[in-house]
Amino acid sequence: MTIQLNRRHLLALSSLAIASPVFAQSSASWSTIEAKAKGQTVYFNAWAGSEPINAYIQWAGAEVLKRYGVKVEHVKVSDAADVVKRVRNEKAAGKTNGTVDLVWINGENFLAMKRDGLLFGPFAESLPSFANVDVQGKPTTRIDFSEPVDGLEAPWGMAQLTFMVDSKKVANPPKSMAELLAFAKANPGRVSYPRPPNFHGTTFVKQALLELNADRGALYKPTSPEAFAKASAPLWAFLDQMHPHLWRAGKQFPQNADAIRQMMADGELLLALTFNPNDAANEIAAKRLPESVISYQFSSGTIGNTHFVAIPVNASAKEGAQVFANFLLSAQAQARKADIAVWGDPTVLAVDKLSAADKARFAAKPLPGQVISPAPTIPEPHGSWVDPLEKEWLKRYGQ
Structure with a gap:
């Protein structure tokens, strides 16, 4: 029954995604954008917590400079929410030439920017390269945490919860939350998860949930106090049952997934x-994990989404940002990003639609x-659920 529900939700979201308008643009107007972009500097605000990702962005920037005369400056940030606040403050102050030209976001940060009118566009489906995006097989390329993208951000990569x-x-690794609970009980102190709001x-x-x-x-749908109380009740009951069997009896939690991966490597x-479904392969290639490590997803599916790049409404280099997003x-660029030796971030493209060379x-x-064997992707809940979930988790378990 759970699998059927997963597929039904995917079909519903797929229909919504496919029904989204396509923002066509003539080749002449794209040529105009490329001409205006030449000489511009794009300040790309993106998370900087991974050296392979930073190196990839540096490579992409060098390619765009060489091909189109657009300079890309990677503004390294630790939290995209800080970028949202900066754009909001600049707009409130009437600053039309903002300090952010492109931002790497999704989820609640996109929801906040869309809601507050902080985004330029629609532009995404006007990008020539968007023609090869797999909008049917990957409906989250048009739906971000259950919020229609409406061309306000361009898909960049795919992600799915993987164990x-x-x-x-x-x-026999656990293939559902129910099996994980049984696994934790059978192996006390050998299971944990990162502390929210990580x-x-x-x-x-x-x-x-x-x-x-x-x-x-x-x-x-957007959450309400009543809906949250009803839907989260079984979650808290489940976590109350699981936590005593976790690492340090659920009184402490590792800070992030990197720490948990190292704790697994250490036994x-x-x-x-x-x-990132390719994370273990990356770590094995770097000889930080043994080749006996396997990756898998729960049988009925795991949460997945698309991550995007977006242009603030007051960006100073809108044309350059579009040229970079298109590249x-x-x-x-997508194949290089998907390469385990480079980053290992899954592509948003429909590879079967590409030319033989590509x-x-x-x-x-x-x-x-x-x-x-990839499992079905379960779309993210609406972005409005994140904040109350994190606050209630901290209230119950964060002391």
């Missing part, structure tokens, strides 16, 4: 989690640690 275990230590910790909580609600309709924990969607860019053989 990893060392197959030499765990023969992104991976909040995602773990949302996964449990979705699995524990057979009727998920309310989760895909302290038996299971780790990530939002990030090109087959060359398809060949994605033809790498599966590597140890990659997900062998």
Whole structure:
């Protein structure tokens, strides 16, 4: 029954995504944008917590400078919410030439920017490279945390909650939250998850919330106190039951997914989690995890989404930002990003729609640690659920 519900929600969201308007643009107008972009500097505000990602952005910036005369400055940030606040403050102050030209966002940050009129566009579906985006197979390229994108951000990469275990230590890994509870009871102190509001910790909580609600309709709408109380009640009961069996009896939680992965590598924990299905393969390639580590997703599906780039309404280099966003969607840039040796971030493109030459860019053989059988993607709950979930979790378990 759960699988049927997952598919029904996916079909509903797919229909909404496919029904979204396509913002056509003539080649002549795109040529005009490229001409105006030449000589502009794009201040790209993006998370900087990963050296491979930083290196990839540096490569993409160099390519855009060489091809289009657009300079890209990576403004390294730790939290996209800080960028949202800066854009909001600049707009309130009447600053028309803002300090942010492009921002890497999704979820509640996109919701806040869209709601407050902080975004330029629609522009995304006017990008020439958008023609190859897999809007049918990957409906979250047009739906961001259940909020229609409406062309206000351009898809960049895919993500899905993924678990990893060392197959030499765990023969039958848990494939659902119910199985994970049983696994934690059978292996006391060997399971944990990151402390919310860490992104991976909040995602773990949302996964449990979705699995524990057979009727998920309310989760895909803006939350209300009544809806939150009803939907979250089974979640808190589940966590109350699970926490005593976790690492340090659920009195403390690791700060992030990197810490949990290291604890698994050290043998302290038996299971780790990530939002990048290629994460374990990356770590194996870097010799930080043994080749016996496998990645997998829950049988009935796990939360997945798309991450995007968006242009603030007061950006100083709107044309340059569009040129850079378009390059990030090109087959060359997407294939390089998907390469385990570079980043390992899954593509948003429909590879089967590409030319033979571009398809060949994605033809790498599966590597140890990659997900062998991807599970269905469960769309994120509406972005308005994040804040109350995190606050209630901290109230109950954060002391």
